[in-house]
Amino acid sequence: MSAKPSLNDVSVVIPTRNEAKNLPYVLENLPDGLGEVILVDGNSVDDTVAVARELRPDIVVVHQSRRGKGNALAAGFAAATKTFIVMIDADGSMDPKEIHAFVAPLHRGVKYAKGSRFTSGGGSDDISRIRDLGNRFLNGTTNILFRTRFSDLCYGYNAFHRDCLAAFALPDPHDVSVAARWGDGFEIETLINVRVAKAKVSIAEVPSFESERIHGESNLRTFRDGTRVLATIMRERFSRTPVPVVPSAPVVVDLPDRSVAAVDRAEAV
Template sequence: MTKLVGIWDGVPHDTTRPSVTVVVPALNEARNLPHVAARMPVDVDELVFVDGGSVDGTADVARALWPAAKHLRQTRRGKGNALACGFAAATGDIVVMLDADGSTDPQEIPRYVAALTSGADFAKGSRFIQGGGSSDITRFRRVGNAALNKLVNVLFGTKYTDLCYGYNAFWRRHVIEMRLPDVETQTPQWGDGFEIETLVNVRVAASGLKIAEVCSFESSRIHGVSNLNAVSDGLRVLRTIKQEYAYARASERRVAPPVTVDFNVSASPISDSLMSQAEATA
């Protein structure tokens, strides 16, 4: 039986604790939600569940598992729009982005909260630093992620080790720096799809926020088939990188390298030669 953990286990009771909201976007994940719920920390302050128009009873299962949660229907299609809707509804001091397919472990949430309460503005999950890993990523996706990751580090002067991973957390006051599309607009917007992770990662770096990478293990989804398409979504990520770089150059905004907060969370530096390329390009 899974032992339920608390976000604040081991923290003195008289410590001032920020409130934590977990945002869970889902599309046809009814069979996976019980597993996610069973591993959710017992002291999450708020859960925002965003349904993408599921046809398998996902919304009903979510209401049964989390009756006190905020239950929303996203306004357009795509993971990016679902997350934007969730962020708009969140009221916690800290917001955690969590997938509904069982691939991201809710019991890792305390790591992300620890990063933020130790001084980071944005806690970015990484499968490729010590303590992280994946049983889901294919060799093709791993190579593609590495190439896109290197490109972002060169163009933006960042030190990311895992660009295309969506398990992240941040102080809610920084959502403004993400410049997400208006959730009330009915017309599809850039940022509505799987490019959302890259868009957020680049924009928080461009804003000079303190970023800490947190080790995370990605499991294989439990049931169903992923909505991710490695080729088409990879091209969307590439287009996102090009557009954000063009915007940064046009705006004469210089991207500050993320600061890794030292609290025993590993970070892998890029090579000296790659750093030289980044400095020359920036």
């Protein structure tokens, strides 16, 4: 059996808002040897930050400046210092132990590792019939418009080489001159998936299993956020903004066929 890849060149970004009850599962199941763990707090009113620091004294805490998952992720990406970046939710629905599987293709030279619940080896205990139909429609629309072969457009468990940040072209996460920017919400996964495809970076899909959220309720709203995702697809398809150049981005897509403002670095003890 081949050795697992090193993780000392990996930053893990975890967006949070009132996830104190779920963080023990997420943080305690992170694999050993990670170079950096970044928690982005969205003005939690529970003990999210205190729990994170107690469980992991070396954690980097970033306080997001606007609202929304997209803004939280952008703030985390801006704070990340390692070569590879993994984005994972704080609700316990994604298995932190899968990080090795996401990093492996990056060490082989792939730029973007896309998590998929709908490729062989993946699955979900947390997707309703309505969400499944919506995902299939949005996924199919994207594949037609961008000539991609994604099997799971909207899943948020992904990893990438930091070179991909140029393709993401996300707005300044700490610009408070406006209340919100496009990409600040749940459309973030679609936005970055489409942009890496447009930039023709190398992509590999990684099978992933999604569990039910452990505690609390999701902030995702099926119809509201589905509409924003569709709008994102259309905006990106017909945008005249030049596609950013990603360094050393080979034109390879490895997808299966269908068979920082305030950054607090806690001192390590």
